[in-house]
Amino acid sequence: MASSFITLSKPFASHKANLPFPSTKAPTGFRRSLRVNAIATKYEPTKVVPQADRVLIRLEELPQKSAGGVLLPKSAVKFERYLVGEVVSVGSEVGEVEAGKKVLFSDINAYEVDLGTDARHCFCKAGELLAVIE
Secondary structure, eight states: OOOOOOOOSSOGGGOOOOOSSOSSOOOTTOOSSOOOOOOOOOOOGGGOOOOTTEEEEEEOOOOSBOTTSOBOOGGGOTTTTEEEEEEEEEOTTOOSOOTTOEEEEETTSOEEEOOSSSSOEEEEEGGGOOEEEO
16 A cells, blocks of 8 residues: 655644634634624604504603602502503504593503603503593
């Protein structure tokens, strides 16, 4: 049998691959992890149109103080599960409720969404609204 030897100009130990993260220690300040810079999308609440029998509601903030000026912690607010809000837009199959009305609803039946604004919004079925506040 004949044997053959290959000679290399550089040994394997000093050869560096062109990888985005070299196999040696990463440069100072960099991590070996994937970083995703996501841009939050902002939606105009009046341009969001609910489907079928759903309504989009802008939630009212819970009171921070009582009528006497006492600060209220979130645990002290009664009936936190029942919320009041203003209807921003309605779906095509909604009959009784109009945009601009204040409604009382339960948060069990509501789906809170982030539209990129400071206000909190949620979707709820029109049939599951508890009351319309006149």
